[in-house]
Amino acid sequence: xxxxxxxxGDGSAIAGAVRVSLVLTGIAMIVVVLIGTPMAxxxxxxxxRERIWWQAIxxxxxxxPPLALGILLTLAFGxxxxxxxxxxxGIRLTNTPVAFVVTQxxxxxxxxxxxxxxxxxxxxxxxxxxxxxxxxxxxxxFWRVTFPIARLGxxxxxxLAWVRALTEFGAVVITAYYPAGMPVAMWTSLENFGxxxxxxxxxxxxxxxxxxxWLAHVLAQRRSARA
Amino acid sequence: xxxxxxxxxxxxxxxxxxxxLPSSEACGLFGVSGAGKSTILACIAGAEEPDAGRIVLDxxxxxxxxxxxxxxxxxYLTQDAGLFPHLSVAENVRFGLSNGKREAGDAWxxxxxxxxxxxxxxxxxxxxxxxxxxxxxxxARMLARRPRLVLLDEPFNGxxxxxxxxxxxxxxxxxxxxxxxxLVVDHDAxxxxxxxxxxxxxxxxxxxxDGPWEALYARPATELLARLLAPL
Numbered sequence: 001x002x003x004x005x006x007x008x009g010d011g012s013a014i015a016g017a018v019r020v021s022l023v024l025t026g027i028a029m030i031v032v033v034l035i036g037t038p039m040a041x042x043x044x045x046x047x048x049r050e051r052i053w054w055q056a057i058x059x060x061x062x063x064x065p066p067l068a069l070g071i072l073l074t075l076a077f078g079x080x081x082x083x084x085x086x087x088x089x090g091i092r093l094t095n096t097p098v099a100f101v102v103t104q105x106x107x108x109x110x111x112x113x114x115x116x117x118x119x120x121x122x123x124x125x126x127x128x129x130x131x132x133x134x135x136x137x138x139x140x141x142f143w144r145v146t147f148p149i150a151r152l153g154x155x156x157x158x159x160l161a162w163v164r165a166l167t168e169f170g171a172v173v174i175t176a177y178y179p180a181g182m183p184v185a186m187w188t189s190l191e192n193f194g195x196x197x198x199x200x201x202x203x204x205x206x207x208x209x210x211x212x213x214w215l216a217h218v219l220a221q222r223r224s225a226r227a
Numbered sequence: 228x229x230x231x232x233x234x235x236x237x238x239x240x241x242x243x244x245x246x247x248l249p250s251s252e253a254c255g256l257f258g259v260s261g262a263g264k265s266t267i268l269a270c271i272a273g274a275e276e277p278d279a280g281r282i283v284l285d286x287x288x289x290x291x292x293x294x295x296x297x298x299x300x301x302x303y304l305t306q307d308a309g310l311f312p313h314l315s316v317a318e319n320v321r322f323g324l325s326n327g328k329r330e331a332g333d334a335w336x337x338x339x340x341x342x343x344x345x346x347x348x349x350x351x352x353x354x355x356x357x358x359x360x361x362x363x364x365x366x367a368r369m370l371a372r373r374p375r376l377v378l379l380d381e382p383f384n385g386x387x388x389x390x391x392x393x394x395x396x397x398x399x400x401x402x403x404x405x406x407x408x409x410l411v412v413d414h415d416a417x418x419x420x421x422x423x424x425x426x427x428x429x430x431x432x433x434x435x436x437d438g439p440w441e442a443l444y445a446r447p448a449t450e451l452l453a454r455l456l457a458p459l
Contacts (some may be wrong), residue, residue: 129274130309132296134372140297148313156383 007197014201017185022208024097024181025166028104032112032161035105037154041114041142055117061110066170073103073175093175100176104165112161119153120146152220161214166209182208229274229376229408234272234279235263235432242266242432250285250375253402253409258429259455264412265305267429268378271305271410284376302374302407304416308361312354314341316345316364319353323372339367342397359386366394370401377402379411383418396422416440416456428452 008014043054048076061069077083086093093099123146130140147154169183177184182205189197229248234241244261248254256264263373269275271289273296282289289299310319320336332363343363348356353364362382368378379398383391399422402409412420419426420440428436428443436448447453 124307124309126274126307126309127304127311129272129296129303131311131322133272133299133301133303133374134368136299137295137297145311149311 004196006199007193008200009197013185013189014204017180017182017201018204018208020097020100020179021166021181021183023025024100024179025104025162028101028108028165029158031101031105032109032165033158036109036112036116040120042118043113044120055114058110058113061106062114066107066168067174069107070103070171070174073106073171077102077175088197095176095178097176097179100172100179100181103171103175104168107168107171108161108165111164112157115157115160116150116154118214119150119157121151123149152216155216156213156220159216163209163213167205229271229282229284229410231267231271232280233267233277233282235266235270236323237266237274237432239264240431244429244432244434246427246434246437247285248408248410250408251402251406252425253399253411253423255423256410256412256429257416257419257426257455258414259451261416262429263378263432264429266432268303268380268412270409271376272301272378273299274303277369283361300375302369302372302377303380304362304365304369304378305380306382306384308358308365310353310361310364310368312352314353315350316353316356316366317349319364320345320371322368331435335373336367336371339370343367343394359390362386363394366398370405372406373405376408376410382411390411391418399423401434414455 043051043058046054064072074094075081077086077099079087083093091098091100127149128141129147131145132138136144166181167183167185172181173184173187180188182201186198186201186205189201229246229249231247232245234243236242239261240263244263244267246254246267256267258264265382266275270277270280272288276293277290280290284300287300300341310316311322314322318327320339324336327453340349343366345360345364345367348360353361356364366382383394386394395418398409401407409423411419411422426436426440426443427434428437428448430449430451433451438445444456447456
């Protein structure tokens with residue numbers, strides 16, 4: 001089907017959507033790493049029965065249909081639930097950048113934590129024991145032994161979370177229609193102006209979402225091929 | 228002085244031992260595979276936590292509560308060398324010296340490198356060397372920190388006979404020179420008797436005999452022990 005001549009407009013709408021997506025997804029990823037890394041460390045080093053429960057809870061956020069997640073978040077952040085509490089602190093959790101970031105954290109943190117747990121599982125516990133007996137406390141052991149060995153696994157986990165958050169549409173369109181990120185902007189362009197208007201944004205979308213996970217996966221494959 | 232009572236449930240039996248080891252003494256834990264010897268070492272090192280008991284090294288209580296690993300003046304070497312694969316051989320050996328142990332000095336590291344013949348692969352990545360080389364690097368890394376208690380869990384298993392002989396001589400010399408207390412686990416009486424004048428025999432988690440090798444050979448306490456000591 002011919003698309004016709006691409007409509008670039010004045011470019012400001014595309015630039016705005018790209019800025020919203022990249023900046024807010026970047027903030028969401030920082031929070032995901034700060035919360036998700038200690039969480040992954042805890043779950044990975046916890047006895048097997050408790051670990052199964054934690055992983056089951058994390059899987060819920062991964063397996064939940066995005067639209068359902070968006071509706072549940074809207075209910076949770078609405079005036080009859082957590083929304084009242086946050087409103088008192090001056091924070092609105094619908095159609096704001098905060099709502100956008102919070103939704104992205106919810107949809108992506110499960111991917112990051114489960115990936116990070118798999119990365120941590122690849123580090124033999126005996127190495128951490130040796131690092132401890134060689135004088136490193138637990139934090140030093142993580143930075144000098146665990147993380148360097150598992151870093152590509154962490155990169156893959158982060159890249160999956162990045163793609164999941166950046167490309168999220170179903171949940172974000174309900175909790176944060178404004179400010180519009182790239183997926184919502186593409187949808188509104190498609191609805192209002194058709195394919196010629198959405199093509200430029202589609203190209204930018206692919207360029208910004210694909211390279212990081214692609215690179216992380218290629219490096220991880222190279223490393224496992226060498227081992 | 229190592230003073231330990233260790234109780235630890237395993238699938239088939241409960242490890243329940245009491246042992247006292249004067250400072251600078253070398254002692255072997257002897258018995259068949261699966262007797263609980265490695266569990267005892269792992270509990271003292273801190274790799275496993277006993278279910279009950281008490282472990283004191285000199286005036287330092289290791290358990291209970293479990294003392295964090297980095298505060299234990301212990302070197303622990305197992306069959307798996309446990310080298311850090313992202314570091315070079317030299318970085319592995321110096322690993323423990325960058326944490327307030329710099330005073331140990333490069334001269335000591337140089338001595339370890341030369342005695343264990345690590346120079347030919349000193350700057351190689353740790354993951355590229357052979358199993359025997361890795362075991363020597365792990366020994367150097369452990370001794371670089373001059374631990375007060377050295378725990379060796381079948382450290383020479385699977386190595387060439389001539390290399391085992393060299394390593395036994397080296398460890399025995401360093402033990403005399405540095406004065407560390409030595410506790411070695413092995414099921415090879417030949418290896419153990421060369422390193423340790425005293426032996427504690429373990430069966431199904433319990434001590435069945437404790438004394439010099441001569442007594443063990445002359446009057447083994449159990450039939451299994453007698454079979455284990457019998458020549459092939």
